[in-house]
Amino acid sequence: MTATHRPYRSVLYIPGSNARAIEKARGLKADALILDLEDAVSPDEKPAARARVSAVLSEGGFGGRTLIVRINGLDTEWGRADAEAMAQAGAEAVLLPKVSCPAELDALAALVPQAALWAMMETPAGVLNAAAIAAHPRLAGFVLGTNDLAKDLGCLHRPDRLPLITSLELCLLAARAHGRICVDGVYNAFRDTEGLRAEAEQGRALGMDGKTLIHPAQIDVVNEVFAPTAEEIELARRQIAAFEAAQAEGKGVAVVDGRIVENLHVETARATLSKADAIAALETEFAR
Numbered sequence: 001m002t003a004t005h006r007p008y009r010s011v012l013y014i015p016g017s018n019a020r021a022i023e024k025a026r027g028l029k030a031d032a033l034i035l036d037l038e039d040a041v042s043p044d045e046k047p048a049a050r051a052r053v054s055a056v057l058s059e060g061g062f063g064g065r066t067l068i069v070r071i072n073g074l075d076t077e078w079g080r081a082d083a084e085a086m087a088q089a090g091a092e093a094v095l096l097p098k099v100s101c102p103a104e105l106d107a108l109a110a111l112v113p114q115a116a117l118w119a120m121m122e123t124p125a126g127v128l129n130a131a132a133i134a135a136h137p138r139l140a141g142f143v144l145g146t147n148d149l150a151k152d153l154g155c156l157h158r159p160d161r162l163p164l165i166t167s168l169e170l171c172l173l174a175a176r177a178h179g180r181i182c183v184d185g186v187y188n189a190f191r192d193t194e195g196l197r198a199e200a201e202q203g204r205a206l207g208m209d210g211k212t213l214i215h216p217a218q219i220d221v222v223n224e225v226f227a228p229t230a231e232e233i234e235l236a237r238r239q240i241a242a243f244e245a246a247q248a249e250g251k252g253v254a255v256v257d258g259r260i261v262e263n264l265h266v267e268t269a270r271a272t273l274s275k276a277d278a279i280a281a282l283e284t285e286f287a288r
């Protein structure tokens with residue numbers, strides 16, 4: 001699976017300092033894992049966490065899950081050593097926090113020549129430069145950092161996320177304009193399943209590929225919310241079949257359930273089926 005065809009419904013942060021959580025993650029049904037060296041790791045623990053994450057990457061054992069390492073910013077005392085260690089360990093993907101302009105990705109790209117780059121979108125400057133950041137040739141995707149963003153904006157954490165909507169949309173627009181993945185921010189109240197579901201549904205409605213998570217209890221809900229439903233899959237199949245039948249009769253438009261189906265709808269239908277297939281393939285790997 002290529003980076004853009006992998007599912008990113010559930011993207012779980014794991015503190016790089018927490019050996020038990022890392023071990024547990026090998027059996028969790030998260031589509032992707034972020035091994036964190038930044039905010040989840042205290043300054044005292046950072047060198048040991050870096051060494052642990054390097055060792056964990058060499059050991060493997062994570063099946064088809066995408067492994068992303070969030071390093072410290074390159075303007076911190078740890079960032080450069082993190083990046084060099086991840087290059088040495090052959091990390092497949094590296095996530096840079098608080099990206100504010102593409103030049104920061106250039107600096108990272110030079111340090112990790114083998115890795116796909118991911119950018120945390122979590123500062124006002126970063127959001128305003130989202131299009132230029134998304135255009136970076138090595139970028140795989142955005143991860144929204146809604147806690148840092150709320151801090152810098154000075155906005156309230158509201159269930160409807162109204163103060164963040166413009167930023168979420170700007171990042172999505174930029175990501176989609178350049179064919180990048182866009183993963184929503186975390187829901188902090190990790191034992192509040194209904195609150196998580198509501199926020200995940202909002203993210204899916206906006207167009208996010210998935211949601212970042214902080215606790216295993218959050219995985220099942222977002223896997224469900226960000227997967228095509230059985231009804232969506234069945235509708236997609238009928239739309240494709242009806243459009244192909246219409247085309248065979250020389251028509252450019254079909255009608256399904258009283259709604260028109262044109263080639264653009266068929267593109268969406270095919271994307272739905274391909275996402276469902278990618279999820280099924282990954283879930284087969286989870287079951288091994």
Ligand SMILES: CC(C)(COP(=O)(O)OP(=O)(O)OC[C@H]1O[C@@H](n2cnc3c(N)ncnc32)[C@H](O)[C@@H]1OP(=O)(O)O)[C@@H](O)C(=O)NCCC(=O)NCCSC(=O)C[C@H](O)C(=O)O
Pocket residue numbers: 012013014015020021022024025036039040122144145146147148149185186190214215216
């Ligand atoms: C939030 C937690 C501190 C809660 O931890 P804990 O009290 O240990 O939870 P539980 O006892 O319920 O844990 C049950 C078992 O699950 C394992 N566990 C817990 N969390 C994880 C995890 N993230 N990944 C894998 N496994 C996990 C425990 O080890 C228990 O296992 P077992 O003993 O075998 O039963 C904790 O969940 C936590 O630290 N979460 C991650 C926090 C984090 O990564 N924060 C930084 C990322 S969010 C961020 O930075 C936001 C962004 O930048 C922004 O700006 O918005």
Ligand SMILES: [Mg+2]
Pocket residue numbers: 039097122145147148
């Ligand atoms: Mg942050």
